Amino acid sequence: xxxxxxxxxxxxxxxxxxxxxxxxxxxxxxxxxxxxxxxxxxxxxxxxxxxxxxxxxxxxxxxxxxxxxxxxxxxxxxxxxxxxxxxxxxxxxxxxxxxxxxxxxxxxxxxxxxxxxxxxxxxxxxxxxxxxxxxxxxxxxxxxxxxxxxxxxxxxxxxxxxxxxxxxxxxxxxxxxxxxxxxxxxxxxxxxxxxxxxxxxxxxxxxxxxxxxxxxxxxxxxxxxxxxxxxxxxxxxxxxxxxxxxxxxxxxxxxxxxxxxxxxxxxxxxxxxxxxxxxxxxxxxxxxxx
Amino acid sequence: xxxxxxxxxxxxxxxxxxxxxxxxxxxxxxxxxxxxxxxxxxxxxxxxxxxxxxxxxxxxxxxxxxxxxxxxxxxxxxxxxxxxxxxxxxxxxxxxxxxxxxxxxxxxxxxxxxxxxxxxxxxxxxxxxxxxxxxxxxxxxxxxxxxxxxxxxxxxxxxxxxxxxxxxxxxxxxxxxxxxxxxxxxxxxxxxxxxxxxxxxxxxxxxxxxxxxxxxxxxxxxxxxxxxxxxxxxxxxxxxxxxxxxxxxxxxxxxxxxxxxxxxxxxxxxxxxxxxxxxxxxxxxxxxxxxxxxxxxxxxxxxxxxxxxxxxxxxxxxxxxxxxxxxxxxxxxx
Numbered sequence: 001x002x003x004x005x006x007x008x009x010x011x012x013x014x015x016x017x018x019x020x021x022x023x024x025x026x027x028x029x030x031x032x033x034x035x036x037x038x039x040x041x042x043x044x045x046x047x048x049x050x051x052x053x054x055x056x057x058x059x060x061x062x063x064x065x066x067x068x069x070x071x072x073x074x075x076x077x078x079x080x081x082x083x084x085x086x087x088x089x090x091x092x093x094x095x096x097x098x099x100x101x102x103x104x105x106x107x108x109x110x111x112x113x114x115x116x117x118x119x120x121x122x123x124x125x126x127x128x129x130x131x132x133x134x135x136x137x138x139x140x141x142x143x144x145x146x147x148x149x150x151x152x153x154x155x156x157x158x159x160x161x162x163x164x165x166x167x168x169x170x171x172x173x174x175x176x177x178x179x180x181x182x183x184x185x186x187x188x189x190x191x192x193x194x195x196x197x198x199x200x201x202x203x204x205x206x207x208x209x210x211x212x213x214x215x216x217x218x219x220x221x222x223x224x225x226x227x228x229x230x231x232x233x234x235x236x237x238x239x240x241x242x243x244x245x246x247x248x249x250x251x252x253x254x255x256x257x258x259x260x261x262x263x264x265x266x267x268x269x270x271x272x273x274x275x276x277x278x279x280x281x282x283x284x285x286x287x288x289x290x
Numbered sequence: 291x292x293x294x295x296x297x298x299x300x301x302x303x304x305x306x307x308x309x310x311x312x313x314x315x316x317x318x319x320x321x322x323x324x325x326x327x328x329x330x331x332x333x334x335x336x337x338x339x340x341x342x343x344x345x346x347x348x349x350x351x352x353x354x355x356x357x358x359x360x361x362x363x364x365x366x367x368x369x370x371x372x373x374x375x376x377x378x379x380x381x382x383x384x385x386x387x388x389x390x391x392x393x394x395x396x397x398x399x400x401x402x403x404x405x406x407x408x409x410x411x412x413x414x415x416x417x418x419x420x421x422x423x424x425x426x427x428x429x430x431x432x433x434x435x436x437x438x439x440x441x442x443x444x445x446x447x448x449x450x451x452x453x454x455x456x457x458x459x460x461x462x463x464x465x466x467x468x469x470x471x472x473x474x475x476x477x478x479x480x481x482x483x484x485x486x487x488x489x490x491x492x493x494x495x496x497x498x499x500x501x502x503x504x505x506x507x508x509x510x511x512x513x514x515x516x517x518x519x520x521x522x523x524x525x526x527x528x529x530x531x532x533x534x535x536x537x538x539x540x541x542x543x544x545x546x547x548x549x550x551x552x553x554x555x556x557x558x559x560x561x562x563x564x565x566x567x568x569x570x571x572x573x574x575x576x577x578x579x580x581x582x583x584x585x586x587x588x589x590x591x592x593x594x595x596x597x598x599x600x601x602x603x604x605x606x607x608x609x610x611x612x613x614x615x616x617x618x619x620x621x622x623x624x
Contacts, residue, residue: 098352
């Protein structure tokens, strides 16, 4: 196999992986703070994807521009969900939370099915078939923009959590629940904010993902699963880990798709997950919680 | 043995159970063909739910990949029939060790490294998905094009070859459900059961008092996987066609898990009640929506999700523990 084909595919995988990473980042943020595994994560992303499809077909608005308002809508949705329902379940056993989110996922999937029908949909942007040539390499414009957008959103999130007062307060809730209560933080409100931020993050990821992949109502569980695989590979609750995991899985899928059959690519992602769980359960960059 | 099984069970509960069994045994005489298929599906889920309950309910390890064991059972027995003409019961004898070995493999890897909670659940999904994609590419079992069992006319019921009228499948599944119920009770009353519950409640404490937690967790996953494979054999011979996309699908695992969780995970009767309730709700929704002339794909599932949401919010312990106290089956302490 010529090296330039391999390299081209690898770059495509890496850029797609960055978008995967952004999607998984939302899951990781939610788990890291609220300690709830969002089993409706992929479904929340399909909501964003359909919003982008609707805006594109009605007003011809570019998904990359619509990322901001759609992320805002998802933020409100996530905030309301956490404040109204999930906060009730914080002290309930894990399986109860799981069941709640499965119910929410079922509702989302079927609402989308009723509204948009079962057919797959996509957007045709002006740059859909454009590409850049850099020496022997050919990079899809779509994937390049998608990867860049994912990096920018993820970067913004890093800065928010690292340097803003609100981000610091949220990290405090994650590090020490009781301590946060003692210093007078309204933990339930911060949980709702965090879930909102995680939802906004996956909303942005959905808009970007739409440039690369089609959407159907039934695609949610596959993305939920992919997000799990990525965050666990990278380290559940770690933000750099999610991006790194996304890139690793994106690369693996692209190269496995090239060397074997594209339909077998997810097998390699799961194999990586199993290996990581067994030999480094805290993830590649995660710290072991004692 | 029997005295031990009945120990501490209130008399009212026994009477209720006996009545239920009689009604179930007579049910095929009174229901039509369509309703029968619905009840068969409910029983299938009740049985698989009980198998899952042994692991998830008794030892507290959430498995989201039980479709793996269903699929292994189904594919083993079907492939043996298609390729070698080996009947389902001998196929079952091969399927149980294969599924149990898969369970043992996952358990060995996970419990060795003390992988638990969410991580364990996702590991189980990963293996089920791995098997799904793998079988999608395995030509010997028809790959993604599916594996089909030869279908003959149902001249008479042939239990040995699992060929016959749905009523036969109904009684086989009923017997399996009853056996699983009694078996679960026997396990819970035994030393093993007490160890399992100790592990579920506090694994570190269980280790501290000298329970070999690794050994007993392995036992739970192996028993659960082996039991589940029987559901797979029935699946294969009842539907006569197998597609990796369907059998190993994560939604299949979720279907198996919903029964015990809605009914009451860790309880004996919960998985059965949950499976029957969910099937009733799903069918009820279908009938009601049809009566109103709603024919939009997804509406049925949408309401199903909404009902599930209500149940989870209102009855976090599951329906059965609530019903048990409400119905007066548990004799009040004087």
